[in-house]
Amino acid sequence: MFKVAVIGGSGMLGRALVDELTQQTSWKVVATAFSRPSAQTVALDIRDTGAVERFIEQTAPDAVVIAAAERRPDVCERDPALARALNVDAVRTIAAAADRRGAWTLSISTDYVFDGTHPPYRHDNAPAPLNAYGHSKLEGERALTETTDRGCVLRLPLLYGPIVNWSESAVTSLVPAIAASAAPGGEPATMDAWAIRYPTFTPDVAVVIRQMLERHARGEPITGIVQWSGDEPMTKYEIAVRLAEALQLDAHLMPQHTPADATPxxxxxxxxxxxxxxxxxxxRTPFDIAIRQVLTAFPWQGARSPA
Ligand SMILES: NC(=O)c1ccc[n+]([C@@H]2O[C@H](COP(=O)([O-])OP(=O)(O)OC[C@H]3O[C@@H](n4cnc5c(N)ncnc54)[C@H](OP(=O)(O)O)[C@@H]3O)[C@@H](O)[C@H]2O)c1
Structure with a gap:
């Protein structure tokens, strides 16, 4: 039986992936969690080399997907040691342990390995990260490719999908401010209208990864670097306008045309x-359809059903 280990199965992408893979009745899926363990997951701290090695030995997977990371740019900026431990060193440890067992490793990376000045970016364009998160993920890519020939990096842009709290995704994290601006006497909410993003739905990424795993299972593994992205460009301001429409909120949104983030x-x-x-x-599920699925499954209190 084809066995897949999903490291970081409790995260936003990891959960969507576990949902997708467990529909493959002929596959066995073993998912790990760190601070949010459940009956369906194995507890694992990927900073603990011995624990990672024991997990891979005992699980004996055919493929390992690394969805665990520190993905918050502000946290990476403040705590580069944590960013390195999770986004670089742990990738090397996991890939080495998987390689010893002959397993294929898929590691998730980010569009933030690029500086954003010359889009679109091909997988073989030169990276030039602007912030600590992007640097750590680029080093993680190199850690994977240096450690194993049986590995693949999948770069992804801004993700959204089923959530367990509003802050899990940079898309849904806009909802509280949108709702506050729509409340009686609410202040307008200022939203970035400068950076262009390509919000990508985690269940779509899960399908992409399942299809990649199917190729591996048939003996045609994909190696090197690949990328996947939604195809609808939007600023956060435009995302907020669409969220307000879906939530049927009369929001007061103000576009901010110059970057105002502390982290570049x-x-x-x-x-x-x-x-x-x-x-x-x-x-690719269209944004307006996908976001209504997310908001229906996790409704904003006081809002009507998504329009
Ligand atoms: N979110 C985005 O917009 C975005 C965009 C581009 C690329 N990516 C990349 O996509 C991947 C998945 O991101 P995500 O949004 O799903 O992240 P997430 O929701 O923040 O999930 C992070 C996962 O890492 C686990 N984790 C954290 N510290 C750990 C530790 N010390 N040991 C073991 N596991 C640990 C978490 O486990 P617990 O929750 O149980 O603690 C959770 O399962 C990451 O590689 C990220 O860089 C994300």
Whole structure:
């Protein structure tokens, strides 16, 4: 039986992936969690080399997907040691342990490895990260490719999907401010209208990863670097307008046309998905449909059902 270990199965992407993979009845899926363990997950701290090695030995997976990371740019900026431990050193440890067992490792990376000045970016364009998060993820990519020939990096842009709290995704984290601006006497909410993002739905990414795993299971593993992205460009201001429409909130939104973040962020890192598309891999759910699914499953208190 084909066995997949999902490291970081409790995170936003990891949960969508576990949901997708467990529908493959002929596959066995073993998911790990750190601070949010459950009956369905194995507790694992990926900073603990011995624990990682024991987990891989005992699980004996055919493939390992690394969805665990520190993905918050502000935290990476403040705590580069934590960013390195999770985004670089742990990737090396996991990939080495998987390689010893002959397993294929898929590690998730980010569009923030690019500086955002010359989109669209192909997988082989030169990276030039602007912030600590992007630097740590680029080093993580190199840690994977240096450690194993049986590995693949999947770069992704801004993600959204089923959530367990509003702050889990940079898309849904806008909802509280949108709702506050719509309340009686509410102050207008200022939203970034400078950086161009390509919000990408985690269940679509889960399908992409499942399709990649299927190729591996048939003996045609994908190696090197691949990228996947939604195809609808939006600023956070435009995302907020669409969220307000879906929530039927009369929001007062103000576009901010110059960057105002403490952490430097790229302008437009559009990722070309051509390598996977040429393999017939991919699915894209339109944003307006996907976001209504998210808001229906996790309703904003006091809001009407998504329009
Ligand atoms: N979110 C985005 O917009 C975005 C965009 C581009 C790329 N990515 C990349 O996509 C991947 C998944 O991101 P995500 O948004 O799903 O992240 P997330 O929701 O923050 O999930 C992070 C996962 O890492 C686990 N984790 C944290 N510290 C750990 C530790 N010490 N040991 C073991 N596991 C640990 C968490 O476990 P617990 O929750 O149980 O503690 C959780 O399962 C990451 O590589 C990220 O860089 C994300």
């Amino acid at each position: 962020r790229p302008h437009n890192c559009h990722l070309a998905s051509s390598r996977l598309e040429e393999l017939g891999i991919g699915r």
